[in-house]
Amino acid sequence: MILTRLLLLVLFVINFSFAYAQEEDPWVVGLGLNVVDNSGSRFDELLNIEDNWNLSRLLKITVEKRFDYDYGIELSTSINKFQSGKKINSVFSVETINYFAVDLMVKNYTSNYWNDPRHAEYTGYLIGGWGGNFFNEVINNTLNIGLGLNIRLGVYMWLNFQTLGKFSMDNNTPGNANHLQHSISVVMWL
Numbered sequence: 001m002i003l004t005r006l007l008l009l010v011l012f013v014i015n016f017s018f019a020y021a022q023e024e025d026p027w028v029v030g031l032g033l034n035v036v037d038n039s040g041s042r043f044d045e046l047l048n049i050e051d052n053w054n055l056s057r058l059l060k061i062t063v064e065k066r067f068d069y070d071y072g073i074e075l076s077t078s079i080n081k082f083q084s085g086k087k088i089n090s091v092f093s094v095e096t097i098n099y100f101a102v103d104l105m106v107k108n109y110t111s112n113y114w115n116d117p118r119h120a121e122y123t124g125y126l127i128g129g130w131g132g133n134f135f136n137e138v139i140n141n142t143l144n145i146g147l148g149l150n151i152r153l154g155v156y157m158w159l160n161f162q163t164l165g166k167f168s169m170d171n172n173t174p175g176n177a178n179h180l181q182h183s184i185s186v187v188m189w190l
Helices: 002-020
Strands: 027-037 059-067 071-082 097-108 122-135 138-152 157-168 179-189
Touching (some): 027 071
Antiparallel strands (some): 027 059, 071 097, 122 138
């Protein structure tokens, strides 16, 4: 309980200190959780969490540079692990596979076409770019396409939801199938 109160106090102080941060072209940093679905089932079993979603080492870190409110360039990294017994490419895995991803992407904040981004309670965006996904230290290059939603928590603090489709351009590991990555993060404008 004390830890929760301390965390809320720290978040309040950080959010208040950024109240006078730069308005135009801000830097945005985020920390959150990610889930990877590499089941190979396409859209048939999107919500089969028990067999398809990998929920281990869920860390995601992002850094973004915004331009004129409408565009951004994001660099993100995420860590996860495919547990044995989970479905990978339509087959249940017999080994544990470590997953590490680095993504460089461009964002277009499409909701800014009908909302004033300085006063909006939410912003929606389309995102796309390159991904480097390491499956047990073997890299797979992917073309990433997705969408996201930010919900305002404070003046410069947002809750971010994002889903990416990662389409493999290589064929060099057992985990190289196209896969989905879902994430939830807290992001702050600096």
